[in-house]
Structures are given as structure tokens and as C-alpha cells.
Amino acid sequence: MPKIQITAKGIKSALKKYTPYLSVAEYIWNGFDAQASEIKIDYVSNELGNLESFTISDNGYGISHEKLQEKFELLFESKKALENKLKKNQSAIHGKNGIGRLTFFCFARNAAWKTIFEKEGSNFVYDIYANAENINLYTGVSAVPRKTELPTGTEVTFTGIHSLTGFGLQEKLSDFLLKEFAWFLALNSGRNFSIIINGTPLDWESLIAEKEQLQIVHEKSQTIFNVTYVHWNEKSSNEASRYYYIDASHHEKWKEATAIKSKGQQFYHSVFIQSSYFDSFAFKKSANQENQQPLLDGTRTDSQFRFLQKSLANLLRIKRRPFLKAFAQDLASEYTQKNIIATDIHEKLAVTIQTLCEIQPRLFASQNLEQKKFLANTLNLLLQSNQLDQLTNAIHSIVELNPEEKTELEELFNDTVCNKEN
Numbered sequence: 001m002p003k004i005q006i007t008a009k010g011i012k013s014a015l016k017k018y019t020p021y022l023s024v025a026e027y028i029w030n031g032f033d034a035q036a037s038e039i040k041i042d043y044v045s046n047e048l049g050n051l052e053s054f055t056i057s058d059n060g061y062g063i064s065h066e067k068l069q070e071k072f073e074l075l076f077e078s079k080k081a082l083e084n085k086l087k088k089n090q091s092a093i094h095g096k097n098g099i100g101r102l103t104f105f106c107f108a109r110n111a112a113w114k115t116i117f118e119k120e121g122s123n124f125v126y127d128i129y130a131n132a133e134n135i136n137l138y139t140g141v142s143a144v145p146r147k148t149e150l151p152t153g154t155e156v157t158f159t160g161i162h163s164l165t166g167f168g169l170q171e172k173l174s175d176f177l178l179k180e181f182a183w184f185l186a187l188n189s190g191r192n193f194s195i196i197i198n199g200t201p202l203d204w205e206s207l208i209a210e211k212e213q214l215q216i217v218h219e220k221s222q223t224i225f226n227v228t229y230v231h232w233n234e235k236s237s238n239e240a241s242r243y244y245y246i247d248a249s250h251h252e253k254w255k256e257a258t259a260i261k262s263k264g265q266q267f268y269h270s271v272f273i274q275s276s277y278f279d280s281f282a283f284k285k286s287a288n289q290e291n292q293q294p295l296l297d298g299t300r301t302d303s304q305f306r307f308l309q310k311s312l313a314n315l316l317r318i319k320r321r322p323f324l325k326a327f328a329q330d331l332a333s334e335y336t337q338k339n340i341i342a343t344d345i346h347e348k349l350a351v352t353i354q355t356l357c358e359i360q361p362r363l364f365a366s367q368n369l370e371q372k373k374f375l376a377n378t379l380n381l382l383l384q385s386n387q388l389d390q391l392t393n394a395i396h397s398i399v400e401l402n403p404e405e406k407t408e409l410e411e412l413f414n415d416t417v418c419n420k421e422n
């Protein structure tokens with residue numbers, strides 16, 4: 001029986017942070033990492049809530065018997081980690097520590113993998129066992145894989161279950177998995193990825209607060225981008241707000257942060273952009289032009305890519321506005337409280353500051369008291385004079401105002417002028 005190269009005690013202390021639900025998520029990730037499109041979680045519990053059976057299965061490529069030792073042995077140095085340097089920009093592979101498969105010990109005494117892999121056109125099946133008492137041991141290396149007609153995939157069965165009950169799973173599993181996987185299922189919805197719990201697919205759309213699908217067309221190059229904007233009800237437990245660039249066959253090519261800071265604003269969002277334009281695109285920013293892959297057609301400096309980025313930034317700016325209301329109100333009252341705006345000055349100034357902050361919060365970010373006073377006085381001068389259209393223009397030069405925002409500003413300013421004239 002081969003040994004994993006670390007003591008059982010060492011493994012357990014490394015695995016301390018895992019809870020049963022986090023562990024379940026690890027087995028699901030292992031399935032997706034193995035290119036599965038469907039993960040099934042099946043459990044049976046008795047009337048006391050005790051689990052009589054619990055399995056997690058996937059339709060991935062299985063665990064090649066020849067590579068078992070290599071895959072299960074390198075503790076803390078998952079093979080995947082080596083392929084995974086791009087993790088920040090690609091969701092394809094989640095695993096990185098080489099310990100996920102051992103986390104079962106936090107809720108079960110034993111784990112058994114039945115895995116089917118393909119070799120030279122035929123499929124083969126064999127089993128691997130591990131138990132919590134001797135977590136540094138596993139069987140399977142000396143097994144003789146048998147030929148099978150069944151499709152590839154892996155099924156992990158847990159026995160001797162403690163710390164997890166049928167009631168608990170029923171109450172909490174879906175919510176937990178939604179927070180972990182909703183973004184990933186959304187990202188791969190074009191490939192019909194699913195997590196099925198006792199026959200019911202996890203409804204990732206139930207975590208959506210708002211969804212909008214639109215097409216951004218770059219006329220000059222006739223490039224079409226199919227955009228899906230999603231604002232989530234809850235924060236993902238493992239994924240930030242990002243843009244995902246997806247090719248014609250619905251595979252993610254790249255992801256990156258959306259540059260919208262949503263601290264305390266609950267603006268948790270994902271933007272999926274699918275286009276055949278990304279089938280051949282050099283996403284990596286290369287410091288040195290010679291390193292650029294010559295066979296890739298698109299680059300970040302293309303006018304269609306820059307147009308896309310500008311359109312997306314504008315979309316998000318508008319979507320975020322309602323989330324900035326509270327922030328903008330706080331800012332306006334701070335200006336009044338700290339006497340940045342003198343109380344005898346036009347009260348419209350506070351409203352103007354609030355509106356501008358909703359439209360472009362960066363205008364007011366990280367300023368010291370002097371800068372705040374200077375900005376407030378300058379705004380006030382513009383408000384008092386009849387140069388308000390200048391202000392609209394100045395704002396328009398930094399952010400693209402949509403027609404409603406333009407009208408809003410114009411009305412705000414006209415109103416101010418009228419009040420003054422009265």
C-alpha cells in the first residue's frame with residue numbers, strides 16, 4: 001500500500017480549516033477539474049437524519065491507473081498547481097494544494113473512489129480506498145483495472161459518516177453550493193454544466209438579483225459580443241466580480257477583475273462576454289512584443305477590444321449607480337457636518353455633490369480636507385455662475401453619460417439657476 005509523503009498528523013493539521021460542506025465542494029471541484037460537465041451528489045438518510053449512503057460522482061476523464069501514484073502522492077504540491085499558474089485568469093482548474101481528496105476525514109471515516117478512465121480506446125475501472133485513521137495510506141496502485149463499457153468518470157462513496165446529517169444537507173447544502181459554484185455554472189451555462197443533488201439540478205439562477213443580456217456590436221469591424229451581465233444576491237465565497245471572455249464554443253479563455261470596487265456596496269456581479277472574436281486572441285499582456293504569440297489574431301490594442309472595454313465599463317457604471325446611493329448620501333452629509341459646505345451656501349450644492357458621486361464616485365475618492373473644500377467651492381462657483389453646462393461637459397469627458405444622466409444633470413443645474421433667479 002503506497003504512503004502519501006506526510007504523516008497522518010501533518011495532514012490533519014493541514015486540513016483543519018475544512019468543514020464538511022467545504023469538503024463536499026472539494027470533491028465537486030475535483031470533478032470539474034477533470035473536465036466533467038455533470039456532478040451528482042446522492043444521499044439517503046433515515047428518519048433520524050443519519051446518512052445511509054453518500055456519493056459524489058462526476059463524468060470527467062477519471063484517474064488513469066498508471067498515473068495514480070503520481071496524482072495521489074505529491075502532497076501539498078498538486079500536479080494541477082503546476083498547470084495552474086494562470087489560475088488568476090482562468091477558471092478551468094481549481095485544485096492547487098493536492099489535499100482536497102483527503103478532506104473527507106472531517107465528516108466520514110472512509111472514502112472509496114470507483115474510477116473509470118480511458119486507455120487506447122477502451123475504458124477501464126478500478127477502486128481506490130482511504131480511511132481517516134491512516135489518512136496517509138491509500139490502496140489502488142496494485143489493483144488490476146477491468147475493462148468496462150461504462151463511460152469515464154469517478155464516483156466517491158463516503159462511509160462511516162459523522163458530522164453530516166440528512167437534515168443538515170437538506171437545509172444547507174444547496175445554499176452553500178450556490179455561493180461556491182453559481183458563478184462557475186453561469187460561466188459554463190453554454191456547455192450545460194450542472195450539479196445535481198438527489199436528482200434536482202442546483203438552480204444557480206436563484207442566486208441572481210438581476211440579469212441582463214445584450215449585444216455589443218463594433219460596427220466598423222462587424223464584431224459581435226454577446227454580453228450577459230449578472231448581479232448576484234449574495235457574495236460568492238471564492239470568486240470576485242469579474243469579466244469572463246468566452247469563445248464561440250463556450251469555453252472560457254480568460255477572466256479578469258472588473259475594476260469596480262464594491263466594498264460595502266453589495267454590488268456582486270459577473271459579466272460574461274461571448275464572441276468568436278476570442279477564439280484567437282492574445283490575452284496575456286506581454287512585456288516584450290516578441291513574446292506575443294504570432295498566430296493569435298486579436299490583441300488588447302484592437303479598436304474592437306477597446307470599444308468593448310469602454311462599453312462594459314459604462315454598463316457597470318450605470319448598473320452600480322443605485323448601490324452608490326447610501327455612499328453618496330453619507331458623503332454629502334460628511335460635507336455638511338465637517339463644514340466643507342458652509343450651511344449658508346446653496347443647499348443644491350449638497351444635492352449636486354450627491355448626484356455627481358453616484359455618477360462617478362472616483363471624483364470624490366481619497367481626498368484630504370483641503371481638496372474637498374476646494375472641490376466644493378469650485379462646484380459652488382459653477383453653480384452660482386451660469387456655466388453649469390461646462391460642468392456637464394467636463395463630467396462627460398471623463399465618463400460617458402447616458403441620456404437619462406445628462407437630463408438629470410441638466411435638470412439639476414437648471415433648477416439651481418431658476419432658484420437663484422427667483
Ligand SMILES: Nc1ncnc2c1ncn2[C@@H]1O[C@H](COP(=O)(O)OP(=O)(O)OP(=O)(O)O)[C@@H](O)[C@H]1O
Pocket residue numbers: 026030031033034058060061062063071072078079080081094095096097098099100101102154
Ligand atoms: N474526480 C476526479 N477525477 C479525476 N482525477 C481526480 C479526481 N479526484 C482527484 N483526482 C486526481 O487526484 C489528484 C489529487 O486530488 P486533490 O483534490 O487531493 O488535489 P488537487 O485537486 O490537485 O488540489 P486541491 O487540494 O486544491 O484540491 C488531482 O490532482 C487529480 O489528478
Ligand SMILES: [Mg+2]
Pocket residue numbers: 026029030095096099100101
Ligand atoms: Mg482537488
